[in-house]
Amino acid sequence: MNVLSKSIWVGVVILGLVGCSDSPNGETAVAHSYQQIAAPVGQVTLGTIPLKAVVAGAVVPDQKAQIASRLMGYIKDFDVKVGQKVQAGDLLFSIDSNDVNSQILQAQSAYQQALAALEDAKLDYDRFSKLYKEDSVSKQQFDKVSLQYKVAKENLVSARSGFNQARSQLNYANVKAPFDGIVVEKLAVAGALAAPGNPVLVLENLTSLSVRTQVSEDLFAVLRNGDEAEVRIDGQPQPIMATIYTLVSAADPRSRTHTVKLSLPSVVNVNSGTFARVGFKRGERQTMMVPKSAIVNRSGIEGVFVVKDGTAYFHMVRLGESIGNRIEIKAGVNLGDQIVIDNNQSILNGDKIIAVSKTDDIKGAA
Known part of the structure; x- marks a missing residue:
């Protein structure tokens, strides 16, 4: 290699070093002016989360009747349609x-x-x-x-x-109609022969609904009338608290499970037969928890800002269950860590944090 070639090669290497940055991501260096941001700071603390046994169930009406004729004769006229509401x-x-x-x-x-x-x-x-x-x-x-x-x-x-x-x-x-309800099924047509004991249509009262489920013998042993359980129903955005009102002591001979019924609040608007998941409480467990407002999402990565010596450091975390306005942290922080619990959307790694009360007027400062 001649002297001229060596000189060109050295120049390229030097230019490459100058163009590289100290960024851990290997990106081109960009000057970053750190902010001073006033934000509430709190600790990662222990919280209690109930242990649940989740079983499948279904929404059922408290009143359901298969309507039959007490006479033997031909059905002359149908005065209702499926889906129609009727009064008693x-x-x-x-x-x-x-x-x-x-x-x-x-x-x-x-x-x-x-x-x-x-x-x-x-x-x-x-x-x-x-x-x-x-x-x-x-x-x-x-x-x-x-x-x-x-x-x-x-x-x-x-x-x-x-x-x-x-x-x-x-x-x-x-x-x-024996009660107020909705016609959910027609089992015969006009002109068909009706006989006592043969249902012609099905009527349900959807103003009073329950969830029916089957539970194992060991779970049944700890349940009591009046206990509450969390019910998640398909199509409902939030879980619903339901109350146990029926515990059938006789077990199904095939599945060895017991029937449990839970009453739903009257405000729930859902159809009978809808799939439900019932979470029965079976004790509690302790875990690290933080306010939901402490969680920030950066490019699809969820994390919190840990404050050390007044400086914010972004820590990626693994989230767990939510209880009210708090959420479980399974990994990414330690118990007792100081974290920013609000006003954290504009914070960048390395920004200086001025700790304030959450009730104070929180403003960012350049």
Whole structure:
């Protein structure tokens, strides 16, 4: 290599060294003027987080009914649709009453015949009673007529009962809502044959909802009526506190789990059948916690500013669970570290921190 080539190479190396910076990131040096920022400072402290056993559940209505007809007959009209709200007493559907009307006519005819038979039996009884007193008929003849009169009275009572029952069946031709609710399912169509015990539609009251879940035997043993649990429901942005009101002591023979029901607040707007996760408290654990306002996000990295000798240093942290306005720190700081707990969005690594109370007027100073 000649002298000229060596000179050029040395010059390139020198220029490269001049262009490099002291930045740990290896970036081109940029002059940074450190700020003095007034900000509240607090310690990383211990906090308590409840230990939870989380189980799957579902939202269920407290009132649910499968509506069936008490009459055998064809469904004539449907007066409601799926999703429709109804009030107690509203007409849901009606049954063709032709068969019922025929039964009423038959029962009425039987009643009239029994009434006529009783009138004849009474005339015979009155006549034979007079003759028996005059010794014109034997006791055996009088007893026979008396028995016929008694049977006629009993037949009239039976016929009257049958007539009244037949007429009452006509009321069942119009099926009405037993409570306020929403029609959630139709199990038959107009023209189909309805029979007692065969559901025609399903009605639910969604103003009073619960969460139903199955829990293991060891968890069931520590639960009590009135205990609260955290419920997370699909579609709800925040967890909901629910209260246990039913603990079924009999375990399912297959899964060996117990049914638990929790009442939801009436303000919750959710559909029945929605998936839920129920967190039952099972003790507590201690962990490092800081105010949520202490967390800053820099380019997708979450961290806090630790203050040492009045200088702020950014520490990347690993976050855990949140409790109210505080959040768990799993790694990245030590217990007792002094950190900036608010007014930290404009702070840069190396800035000088003037510690103030959080209630003070906080302003940045150049």
